[in-house]
Amino acid sequence: xxxxxxxxxxxxxxxxxxxxxxxxxxxxxxxxxxxxxxxxxxxxxxxxxxxxxxxxxxxxxxxxxxxxxxxxxxxxxxxxxxxxxxxxxxxxxxxxxxxxxxxxxxxxxxxxxxxxxxxxxxxxxxxxxxxxxxxxxxxxxxxxxxxxxxxxxxxxxxxxxxxxxxxxxxxxxxxxxxxxxxxxxxxxxxxxxxxxxxxxxxxxxxxxxxxxxxxxxxxxxxxxxxxxxxxxxxxxxxxxxxxxxxxxxxxxxxxxxxxx
Numbered sequence: 001x002x003x004x005x006x007x008x009x010x011x012x013x014x015x016x017x018x019x020x021x022x023x024x025x026x027x028x029x030x031x032x033x034x035x036x037x038x039x040x041x042x043x044x045x046x047x048x049x050x051x052x053x054x055x056x057x058x059x060x061x062x063x064x065x066x067x068x069x070x071x072x073x074x075x076x077x078x079x080x081x082x083x084x085x086x087x088x089x090x091x092x093x094x095x096x097x098x099x100x101x102x103x104x105x106x107x108x109x110x111x112x113x114x115x116x117x118x119x120x121x122x123x124x125x126x127x128x129x130x131x132x133x134x135x136x137x138x139x140x141x142x143x144x145x146x147x148x149x150x151x152x153x154x155x156x157x158x159x160x161x162x163x164x165x166x167x168x169x170x171x172x173x174x175x176x177x178x179x180x181x182x183x184x185x186x187x188x189x190x191x192x193x194x195x196x197x198x199x200x201x202x203x204x205x206x207x208x209x210x211x212x213x214x215x216x217x218x219x220x221x222x223x224x225x226x227x228x229x230x231x232x233x234x235x236x237x238x239x240x241x242x243x244x245x246x247x248x249x250x251x252x253x254x255x256x257x258x259x260x
Contacts, residue, residue, distance in 0.1 A: 027111070028069040030060035034079040036132055040086040043071075044098055056101045061087070065096050068109030076116035081137040087114070091143045121146055151184060157204055165211035172224075172255065173211065179228075179248045180207050186243075196243050200236045224248070224256060 032043065043061040047054050064071035076084065090096045091114060096106040122136035122144065152160070154177050161173045180202040187201035202210075213227035220226045228248060233241040249256045 028067070029072060030064040030069050031072040031074060032060050033074040034076050036078055036080065036134070038079050038083065040083045041100070043087075044096070045101065047100070056098075061090070062096060062098065062106055064114070065090060065108045065112050066106050068111035071112075071114045073114070073116040075118055077118035077120045077122060077133045077136060079134070081134060081140065085137050085140050088140060088143065090114075116144070151180075152204060154181070157207060160204060161208055161211050164208045165215055167215055168211050172214070175252050175255065176207060176210060178251045179244075182247045182251070183244060196240065198236075198240055198243070200232065200240060200244075202232055206232050222256070224252060 041059070043059045045057055045059040045062050048057045050057075058066070061071055063069060073079070090108060093108055095108070098104040098106070118133070119130040120133050122141040124133060124135035151157075154174075157177050157180070158170070158173055161168070161176065162170070165173075183198060183200075183202045186196065186198040189197065210227055210231035213230050214223055217223050217226055217230075225245060225248070228245065229241075233244050236244065
């Protein structure tokens with residue numbers, strides 16, 4: 001999920017956020033990974049001891065608002081909703097007043113934007129798979145423009161994996177992507193094509209890790225199975241691990257068999 005807390009990127013010609021790149025737009029970014037103990041001061045700024053002198057250091061929110069950057073709050077739904085509510089005014093375009101720095105006033109730059117990412121839409125995690133996710137304040141969420149982002153198209157993932165592991169044959173990459181697709185289908189609860197329910201999934205990050213490990217352990221008797229275990233299924237329940245490996249074996253065919 002990607003949620004824009006300000007109007008959507010007005011420089012984009014496409015509404016597909018999943019395909020945009022702020023690097024291509026030359027738009028500076030302040031990125032922060034949130035957690036349960038993060039306070040608003042960590043975003044706004046605080047006094048820090050620098051070379052024996054106490055100085056106020058502006059946080060990523062202050063810098064982004066002042067200089068017209070994008071602020072990305074990764075895993076925003078892990079943060080205390082009471083702390084996030086402190087962003088309400090700046091989201092609405094009001095000045096950011098830093099009382100701790102002598103009442104400094106930062107007026108939002110016209111290009112300032114705030115985005116948040118998370119594994120929920122602010123209503124908590126009903127699945128129990130994403131521990132630490134908190135239900136967010138309704139008034140705060142009312143300022144969100146929510147965009148659901150799915151997995152990349154196979155053609156895009158193929159390019160990503162090829163770039164990350166260029167020595168891996170395209171045929172093998174295609175099979176890995178097919179395996180990933182089946183795992184994701186079962187993870188989201190689509191059982192029309194058969195198969196068990198899974199509580200683990202294969203992200204693009206895991207897919208790339210599988211490709212890397214397949215090259216690292218290329219001398220192993222059953223390289224793709226071993227690499228898959230190291231990349232994903234070592235943390236799955238036994239029956240789910242067996243199911244995932246059966247899926248992979250069916251898709252890989254003779255390539256899955258141990259070397260003689």
